[in-house]
Amino acid sequence: MEDEAQHQYGEDIFVVDVGLSWVASKRDIPAALLPEEREQVIPGGSPSTFWAGVANVAVDEFDRTKARQLGQDIGRLVGSPLADQTIHTAWLGATRGVLDPVEDGLSGRAFLLLLQEAWLARVRRDDPAFTPPPPEPVTDEEATRAVLAVIRPVAGDLEGAVRVSFGVPPTGIVPALEQIVLRACADLGYRLFLSAMKAYFVMVDQRTYDAFQALGERFGYPEFLVGDNLNYQT
Template identity: 35%
Template sequence: MTGRQEEYYVCYDGDFGLTGLAAGFALASPPDDERAALGFVTAYVDAYDAGTPVDTFDHLSADERSIFGWDTSHDEWGCADDLHADVRTLVEAPLSDDTIRTVWRVAAGGAWDPAEHGISPRDWLRRVGETCAARPHRQIPGRRPASRPEWDVRPPTADTVRDDVLAEIRACRERAGSSPSPDTLGALEEVAVHAHPELAFRLLLRALKVCSVRIDREQWYDRLHALGERFGYCRQLIDGGLDVAWLPIDPARRDATWDFGFSRLAGKAHQEWAGSREDVETLAGEDDCGQTPGSAAAVLLDDVFRLLRSGLPDAALVTLWAGAADREGSPRGREWLRLIEDVCRERLREVAPAYTPVVVPARTELADMVLRELRAAAPALADKAADHRRPGSVTGISDALEHVVTRIDPDLGFRLFVRVLMALSVPLTPAQYERCLVLGECFGYGAFHVSDVDHLVETD
């Protein structure tokens, strides 16, 4: 769709290009004149430069500097090129100045309107493009020059992506309450038809955020993410600043794409992982795409409650952790669990203060199915444990897993079993793997949870 070889999420952890710049203008103090505005453009691009740390922008406040606070040095990936490509897309399209002014003003939250300073919208974008073009060109192996494909300007009857973007723009017209103005929606349609639907979609997202449009979680939000995935966006580009009507937190809901809870925490443990409070805080704050904020902490806390209230000896807990985690060293028994509980409670107080932690009833009807798979894999698991670099710490891992399955929670026991298979590289037959997939479906796991072990399946 965009003339790029790599997905946008490879390069960016948030918004980018013209919409990323507009988001910066919306959060920063309005520039006094064109010179200051173009200086802000330079600061935006410089924030992606490996040689320019973002905390050196003394003219910006801490909140304004955080606009540019992504994790990697994205200018190596062509930040200026992507911004320039967006600018050219609008400038060279058969769009009126009024249309360009409308979409820029809403994207920037009205913070900088070039027309109020005697500058036409097209001239403003041309000067932004000149600022980008003045930067040294980056030669990036495997990347095409930033460009947009040619688009047919006739009605998009044959282009499903453009149709889908137009459908989301038009859906706004049918909503009651806060919504972008009819003029804004009409301008966005013009961009989708006559310029580029990918840019139109990012501009729509900016309009939804600036206008604080309430997004229904179960319908509209999912459609926006589905479109974002087709364009190769990262999650934060869509979620950041979007007013979503989240579902109540429910630790029984299995809406994570991958692993979750205590088994996911074990999967994060590796040789460089210290097991510190900060490590746990990171995982407790990593809600999956589409999850209600606080969900990761809630399901982890649910697992911890079960383990704390069980009769599982500390030695068995240490064995479980040693088998499921890919690192030497052991947690500190229940002291470790209480630290995790404290971190999760703190996270939930921050993002969901009305939530009262609960322990979900165990799915005991699936215990026999889990036990059959655990016992079928026990011989191979024992062999791998004996060959492991720390065999003493994983002795009795099958017994510890059976204890969890039969006396605590089959769901948690199965997740830990899958994690142990991965950590110890236990081979599986195709039949075992298929049965594990079925169990994952019965528990309601995400698409890639159990399939994480597909590399362990033995082939002829």
């Protein structure tokens, strides 16, 4: 796994997230908006419009990793056998339930297809002939076992943090993330798990943090992806 992962995320050492988990990391933008800014950023208060706009912004740096990985991540989930509810639950966990696309009547897959449409339309403004490469999910047993091994020791802490958070909790967040790891992609499942840990500010000790970092290195993540905004004790 390590040899295949090397350098897959490109040259940008300042990247702190990539792909769909990068989109999810923008969950704090709405809370920071002034009232006069909200309608401009979230037209009509539509969750799907806001998230599609974030996907569009990623393409402004299409030669870098966030935009390239976004298309891959969406394809990995859309083409998987996962239930729509599993995808929706994982998304709620990664975003702390901010601007839930179900408010626009969208299922998990329908929401991802909306993101894909926005992403692809923006890419083709610069490259009309662009054809997305087929998704290449990480599905080997070694990677799958490695991700599950770091999720399970903190599963109770994550579930507990979700239950006491504000808003509607994404019931079954850990099983949903595990299903993504098992049935869609270990890499994406791990990044969405990290997004949820950060979204709910779940504290981890130094040993757990080191395990998270070691797995990030095995996947070839940018240096700051794992630790950025993670609540850990040194």
